[in-house]
Amino acid sequence: MPALPTRLTTLSDRLAFLGEFIRQPLEVASIAPSSRFVARRVAHLVRGASGTIVEIGSGTGGITRALLGTIAADARLVAVELNPALAERVARIDDPRLVVHCGSAEDLPVILRQHGCSPANAIVCGLPFSMVPRLRGMRILRALERSLAPDGDLVAYQIRNTLGRMIGSRLVAVEETIEWLGIPPLRISRWRKAHEARGRAAARESTADPTSAPARALRA
Numbered sequence: 377m378p379a380l381p382t383r384l385t386t387l388s389d390r391l392a393f394l395g396e397f398i399r400q401p402l403e404v405a406s407i408a409p410s411s412r413f414v415a416r417r418v419a420h421l422v423r424g425a426s427g428t429i430v431e432i433g434s435g436t437g438g439i440t441r442a443l444l445g446t447i448a449a450d451a452r453l454v455a456v457e458l459n460p461a462l463a464e465r466v467a468r469i470d471d472p473r474l475v476v477h478c479g480s481a482e483d484l485p486v487i488l489r490q491h492g493c494s495p496a497n498a499i500v501c502g503l504p505f506s507m508v509p510r511l512r513g514m515r516i517l518r519a520l521e522r523s524l525a526p527d528g529d530l531v532a533y534q535i536r537n538t539l540g541r542m543i544g545s546r547l548v549a550v551e552e553t554i555e556w557l558g559i560p561p562l563r564i565s566r567w568r569k570a571h572e573a574r575g576r577a578a579a580r581e582s583t584a585d586p587t588s589a590p591a592r593a594l595r596a
């Protein structure tokens with residue numbers, strides 16, 4: 377597995393991010409990219425994942441770089457970013473596993489088909505759901521759900537628990553933590569699209585022990 381890069385965000389990235397926040401505050405929703413602590417924690421949750429991995433709202437690519445440092449050498453990372461200037465920045469990352477798509481998360485099933493990708497084993501989502509109108513938020517959530525493979529994981533980092541409330545019992549809550557290093561501190565959550573027969577308990581077990589069978593399946 378490639379090493380985690382030490383530098384995830386440059387000064388130029390920060391300035392570009394701030395500029396796009398000023399232009400599109402509701403979409404970008406943050407004045408600065410996520411801290412490297414958040415990026416590493418999120419990337420750790422999908423370490424070793426193979427097949428199709430999706431990142432939603434890649435911004436200037438800090439979390440993208442961290443993901444590329446932990447996912448499998450033969451994985452494919454599809455980064456979906458709505459803002460063309462930010463998407464163009466992410467596209468500068470030189471890694472054959474990375475596909476950058478400028479578009480909306482709502483269209484994820486179509487985007488995956490367009491790039492010839494199988495359903496995602498993991499989706500990492502940085503969207504500011506608390507700022508998205510509820511109906512649009514639900515459309516996005518349905519698109520993410522449809523794009524997840526059975527047993528696939530949805531990982532989100534957010535200030536509030538808006539996405540968790542929208543998900544309810546649609547997916548199985550697996551784990552949640554707060555990363556305090558960063559302004560603001562972020563809630564990092566993971567849900568699983570579990571096979572119905574396995575149920576909630578099995579998915580919980582899988583994360584209590586990182587060497588357990590379902591956790592290994594994610595990395596397989």
Ligand SMILES: C[S@@+](CC[C@H](N)C(=O)[O-])C[C@H]1O[C@@H](n2cnc3c(N)ncnc32)[C@H](O)[C@@H]1O
Nearest residue numbers: 403404409410433434435457458459480481502
């Ligand atoms: C809070 S920022 C996170 C950026 C980056 N991942 C980070 O952690 O630094 C949210 C990002 O989602 C993008 N975004 C907002 N709505 C989107 C949508 N419907 N589809 C894809 N990206 C979207 C924004 O342009 C912005 O780059």
